[in-house]
Amino acid sequence: MTVRTEARLWLAQRATAAILAICVIVHLITIVYAVRGGLSAGEILGRTRGSLAWGSFYTVFVLAAAVHGAIGLRTVAAEWLGLRGAAAAWTMAAIALALAATGLRAVIAVVT
Amino acid sequence: MEVMNDWATATAEATAPAAATLLRVSVWRGGADGKLQEFRVPRGESQTVLDVVTYIQRHIDPTLAYRFACRVGMCGSCAMTVNGAPRWTCRTHVDDVAIAGALEIGPLANLPVVRDLVADMREFFDKWARAKGHFKPSATRSDDFAKVSPQSRERREAEAGIECIGCGVCYAACDIVKWNRDYLGPAALNRAWTLVNDVRDAGSMERLVAVSGDAGCHSCHTLGSCTELCPKKLSPTRSIAGLKRASIAVALGREEGGE
Numbered sequence: 001m002t003v004r005t006e007a008r009l010w011l012a013q014r015a016t017a018a019i020l021a022i023c024v025i026v027h028l029i030t031i032v033y034a035v036r037g038g039l040s041a042g043e044i045l046g047r048t049r050g051s052l053a054w055g056s057f058y059t060v061f062v063l064a065a066a067v068h069g070a071i072g073l074r075t076v077a078a079e080w081l082g083l084r085g086a087a088a089a090w091t092m093a094a095i096a097l098a099l100a101a102t103g104l105r106a107v108i109a110v111v112t
Numbered sequence: 113m114e115v116m117n118d119w120a121t122a123t124a125e126a127t128a129p130a131a132a133t134l135l136r137v138s139v140w141r142g143g144a145d146g147k148l149q150e151f152r153v154p155r156g157e158s159q160t161v162l163d164v165v166t167y168i169q170r171h172i173d174p175t176l177a178y179r180f181a182c183r184v185g186m187c188g189s190c191a192m193t194v195n196g197a198p199r200w201t202c203r204t205h206v207d208d209v210a211i212a213g214a215l216e217i218g219p220l221a222n223l224p225v226v227r228d229l230v231a232d233m234r235e236f237f238d239k240w241a242r243a244k245g246h247f248k249p250s251a252t253r254s255d256d257f258a259k260v261s262p263q264s265r266e267r268r269e270a271e272a273g274i275e276c277i278g279c280g281v282c283y284a285a286c287d288i289v290k291w292n293r294d295y296l297g298p299a300a301l302n303r304a305w306t307l308v309n310d311v312r313d314a315g316s317m318e319r320l321v322a323v324s325g326d327a328g329c330h331s332c333h334t335l336g337s338c339t340e341l342c343p344k345k346l347s348p349t350r351s352i353a354g355l356k357r358a359s360i361a362v363a364l365g366r367e368e369g370g371e
Contacts, residue, residue: 001325001326002325003321003324003325003328003362004321004324004362004363004365006324006325006326006330007324007325007330007359007360007362007363008363009330010330010356010359010363011360011363011364075331078291078292078326079288079291079292080291084326
């Protein structure tokens with residue numbers, strides 16, 4: 001992996017960290033607000049179904065988490081398992097895709 | 113009369129225990145597959161770890177190998193592992209690091225052992241070269257002197273890291289070096305940061321490429337062991353953070369221009 005790609009991955013992880021910081025705060029506030037009168041699936045779906053705002057918010061959240069998590073796991077794999085180079089890059093890409101796919105599936109489920 | 117007695121007692125307490133007690137010292141002997149050897153060394157006032165090692169070589173076992181030069185914290189050659197942490201031994205007092213009257217002294221970690229307390233420093237200094245730790249002039253001898261204001265941001269950044277004596281303490285303390293043998297290490301990256309901030313230097317972009325990526329600044333997790341243990345109280349952690357910011361130019365592919 002070239003030095004520039006490495007630097008870009010670092011930048012992507014920093015940028016997604018900034019996005020996640022905001023997303024996590026909004027998400028936590030929503031949880032605290034949502035459970036005030038008890039938690040029910042109906043209430044959650046009532047809020048999210050057909051909502052472009054919540055759909056967009058959680059799409060951004062999921063994509064940022066997929067990118068951020070995969071880059072971090074790649075570093076963990078390099079330092080703790082000695083897994084580097086092409087093998088690590090492909091594993092990272094697979095994890096990112098899996099996280100994005102499962103996350104987006106959940107977003108679609110609550111929005112549509 | 114009573115006052116005199118107190119004074120006499122105090123003086124006796126100050127001098128007698130130091131002369132009477134012995135320090136238990138375990139010293140690494142041999143190469144990578146060596147082992148610890150026990151010595152008993154008399155305690156002295158203001159005794160440094162280097163004094164202890166020197167005592168062993170001069171009075172107990174002349175075959176003990178260790179490295180030192182200036183003895184006053186300038187040259188950076190006497191660093192060793194003392195009770196688990198890398199230290200400059202010439203300015204580390206036994207009183208500050210001994211645990212229950214005992215010391216364990218070994219060669220610096222993260223470097224090959226030559227023999228006893230001598231570590232092979234080649235890879236440490238080779239990495240300074242790989243980090244492009246040399247000045248690349250932007251002017252010629254026919255140009256006027258560069259005028260650098262001591263108050264300028266660049267000069268203050270360079271100033272913060274310039275007093276490195278190359279002792280290798282930070283390199284031995286760094287977990288990233290342990291996990292990634294290619295990692296350039298805190299000292300080489302700190303050196304690169306001082307040069308990135310040298311307004312007379314013309315090699316910054318090339319240098320930022322050299323210090324980026326898996327072997328460079330982006331691998332630093334900001335654990336801070338280097339900064340915690342640097343005997344010169346420098347902050348390689350801060351320098352590395354500066355390199356990360358400056359390397360955004362590398363990430364974005366700006367090969368020319370400023371940082």
